[in-house]
Amino acid sequence: MKITMEEAPALKDAMEAIVNLVDEGVFEIAEDGISLKAMDPSQISMIAFNMPKTMFSEFDAGEQKRLGIDIGKLSKVLARGTSGESVELSNDEGRLNITFRGKKRKRVFKLPLLDLGEGLEREPKIEYKNKVVLRADALKEIMKDAKLVSSHISLVLENGKLSVEIKGDDGEVKEEFEKDGEEIKALEIAADAKATYPLSYLEDIVKGSKADTDISLFVETDRPLKVEYNVVGADAKYYLAPRIESA
Secondary structure, three states, X not given: OEEEEOOHHHHHHHHHHHHOOOOEEEEEEEOOEEEEEEEOOOOOEEEXXXXXXXXXXXXXXXXXXXXXXXXXXXXHHHOOOOOOOEEEEEEEOOEEEEXXXXXXXXXXXEEEXXXXXXXXXXXXXXXXXXXXXXXXXXXXXXXXHHHXXXXXXXXXEEOOEXXXXXXXXXXXEEEEEEOOOOOEEEEEOOOOEEEXXXXXXXXXXXXXXXXXXXXXXXXXXXXXXXXXEEEOOEEEEXXXXXXXXXX
16 A cells, blocks of 8 residues: 655645544545544544545555554644645555655654454435535534533524524523525525534534535434535545433
8 A cells, every 4th residue: 555645734634524533443445545434432423534546646555455543643643744745654564654755854654553343334324304504614603602501502494594502501592594694505404303412522523624614514303413524625424413302
């Protein structure tokens, strides 16, 4: 395996979509790119991540491989890459080699590979009929409001608009967004829906996004929230389990 990206910081940015949620995971290296499916340690959220081969200036996967990696350590190493440096990934003797190349300079980091089994094989099979698209900065501002009063956030789709409801011991917040407003890029509601999600996990999910990133939310009543966005050419997809309200 030999995989190269011309700008090292871009690979670090892509890993940001994973490292906030998952400590370690099995990367699948195939002819069409690199993918990862993993649960967070609490089993509340899941990520399905894909970097197509077109992101890389050189992509030689060799035989299809599965590499168990400590994602936190990998992210810290990738953070050492600077603008103008390329980064190359290769593996040998149970290690992942990360090579940075700049002008008349080369640095090589070697991380041990982990035995994590086969990893997750598939995503949840859920049919989603409702979709909201909004900018990442708008969603992050909503979550800042929510944190003032609660650790959970409710998303409500009804009457052709998105409502965000937050209730806690410290008060209540309600925000409403209509289609064609500044914050909402798209709003598709096939059936009314409402679900409540843990705020801290949603924060971790969107941390890897830039301010102007379009984030897609797929909301169904008391079903996992699906979140999708693109980061430097990589596709990040998440599933977040709802909190089921007791009767």
